[in-house]
Amino acid sequence: MSDDFVDSVRQHASSEQKEEKDSAKYIEARKTWWIEEVGKLFDDIRTWLDPLIQDGTIKFDTEDITLMEEWLGSYTIREAVIRLANKELRLRPIGSMILGSYGRVDLMGPTGQAIIVLDADKAQAESGYRPVALKWHIVKREGLRRSTFEFNEATFKALFTDLFGIVR
Amino acid sequence: VTFPLFDDPQNLSTKAVLDWYDLLTSGLAHEQTNARAILRSGSSPPSYLRDTLIGATPDDVDEYFESCQLELDLCADLLLIAWAEARVRTDAEKRRLHSDVLGKRLSLLYQNKETLWGVPLYEGGILEAWKQHINNSAQIPSSDKSRMLSRIGAFKNALILRHWVAHGRSWNLTRALSDFEAVTLARTVEDLYATLQAVTTYDSLLGFY
Numbered sequence: 001m002s003d004d005f006v007d008s009v010r011q012h013a014s015s016e017q018k019e020e021k022d023s024a025k026y027i028e029a030r031k032t033w034w035i036e037e038v039g040k041l042f043d044d045i046r047t048w049l050d051p052l053i054q055d056g057t058i059k060f061d062t063e064d065i066t067l068m069e070e071w072l073g074s075y076t077i078r079e080a081v082i083r084l085a086n087k088e089l090r091l092r093p094i095g096s097m098i099l100g101s102y103g104r105v106d107l108m109g110p111t112g113q114a115i116i117v118l119d120a121d122k123a124q125a126e127s128g129y130r131p132v133a134l135k136w137h138i139v140k141r142e143g144l145r146r147s148t149f150e151f152n153e154a155t156f157k158a159l160f161t162d163l164f165g166i167v168r
Numbered sequence: 169v170t171f172p173l174f175d176d177p178q179n180l181s182t183k184a185v186l187d188w189y190d191l192l193t194s195g196l197a198h199e200q201t202n203a204r205a206i207l208r209s210g211s212s213p214p215s216y217l218r219d220t221l222i223g224a225t226p227d228d229v230d231e232y233f234e235s236c237q238l239e240l241d242l243c244a245d246l247l248l249i250a251w252a253e254a255r256v257r258t259d260a261e262k263r264r265l266h267s268d269v270l271g272k273r274l275s276l277l278y279q280n281k282e283t284l285w286g287v288p289l290y291e292g293g294i295l296e297a298w299k300q301h302i303n304n305s306a307q308i309p310s311s312d313k314s315r316m317l318s319r320i321g322a323f324k325n326a327l328i329l330r331h332w333v334a335h336g337r338s339w340n341l342t343r344a345l346s347d348f349e350a351v352t353l354a355r356t357v358e359d360l361y362a363t364l365q366a367v368t369t370y371d372s373l374l375g376f377y
Contacts, residue, residue: 070226071208099203099229100213100222115223122210131210139223146222 027072029129034096034103035077037118041105041136042080042091048153049082049160059083069095082160089163102131109163115139116151180251182354189244189350193237200233242333244350249330252323252357253289259364259377260287260294268373269304273297290324298364307370316367319359326356 042062052058062078069075072095080091089109096103101117116138120131136151138159149155161168174184199217206213207226221232261284264274274297277287287293302308302316329348332341364376 095225097207097226099207099224100218102210104223104225117223145219147219148222 026123026129030096030123030131031072031075033123033130034072034093035075037103037134038077038093038105041118042078044153045080045091045156048156057084065092067093067095069097071097084164087164089160101137102134107159107163109165111165112163114159114163117148119148180247182248182358185244185247185251186350186354189240192240196233196236196240200229203229203233238345241348241350242329242345245326245329245348245353246333248350248353248357249326250334252360253327253330255361255377256289256294256364257284257287260297262377263374266374268371270297270301270367270371270373273301290327295320295324298367301371302367305367305371307372308367312366312370316363319356319363322356323360326353329353 046053046060049058049060053060060080060082062080064076065079066074066076077093079093082089082091087110089107092106092108094104094106098104098117102120103118105116105118107114107116116136119133119135119137121133123129123131137148138151138155139146139148160166173188174180203213203217203221203224204226205211206217207229212218213221221229224232260274260277263271264278265271274294277293277297278284281287289295299317299320302313302320305313308316325343326348328343329341332339361376367373368375
């Protein structure tokens with residue numbers, strides 16, 4: 001058996017093992033990061049709705065749900081429920097393996113649905129395998145095309161009124 | 169030298185349609201693999217995928233490409249059926265001028281018709297004339313007759329799809345779309361051509377167009 005052959009197989013095995021280790025680290029980091037980002041999103045929304053929560057006009061609760069994603073596997077994450085009178089708006093995390101983004105939350109209200117996605121830069125070892133530079137966007141479908149708009153307090157409030165069917 | 173999509177669009181062959189279909193099927197499979205790789209790597213998708221699939225889960229991506237494949241099958245089906253219809257009609261227009269039994273039978277269909285397209289293709293029309301000819305033929309062995317009639321009947325089922333697609337799908341199709349994969353339909357039209365050709369051979373008629 002030539003030394004070249006032995007060296008190349010060893011080198012390949014070592015590279016595969018490193019890739020597997022990196023991949024496992026990345027999966028765990030990605031999952032933790034995603035769960036945290038959804039938590040932060042709900043915190044922001046709760047802050048934006050605080051006056052209505054404080055005076056009892058609406059209720060804001062979260063509950064655990066289990067998601068099963070290809071590659072990330074099964075995990076527990078929070079879902080938010082906003083109750084207004086006898087109607088509710090659910091903010092349900094759909095997953096982090098999403099095309100063109102790093103996560104998706106669906107807003108399901110009495111009069112319709114909306115999608116928001118989390119944009120970020122690709123995770124690197126230097127960032128602890130966590131995606132960076134985050135920004136939530138609303139995905140809007142126009143015909144066959146989909147475009148994105150910034151998700152912030154103002155656009156969330158517009159979505160809130162649309163999805164509860166509130167006429168302003 | 170040019171590379172047109174179909175060398176001779178007025179004489180479309182089943183093979184030409186299937187070659188085109190295979191090329192586009194490979195393209196779809198390639199794009200589906202690409203979209204799944206992008207999902208996993210977190211890379212930025214090209215604009216044509218982003219505009220259509222931003223926010224899609226892996227299951228959404230698969231479902232989207234399955235629907236693309238289904239639409240591609242319907243397009244190929246329509247090409248194959250429309251071309252088969254044209255071929256059967258063109259053959260009948262020539263054959264009705266001949267004085268053999270089938271020619272005379274077809275000739276009756278064209279009487280008092282203002283347009284050639286006014287002659288029905290199936291019910292009370294050209295393919296019914298072929299079926300009657302098969303039933304009455306003394307030359308065609310009985311063992312072949314039922315196979316021939318069932319192949320013509322299979323094409324009739326394909327016409328259900330042709331009407332549904334060509335008329336805007338405004339009613340519920342009674343058959344499953346999975347029954348109409350392009351490859352299956354290609355076999356149906358080729359069987360039809362072979363059947364009509366075989367009839368002409370048995371009865372020494374003008375060869376099928």
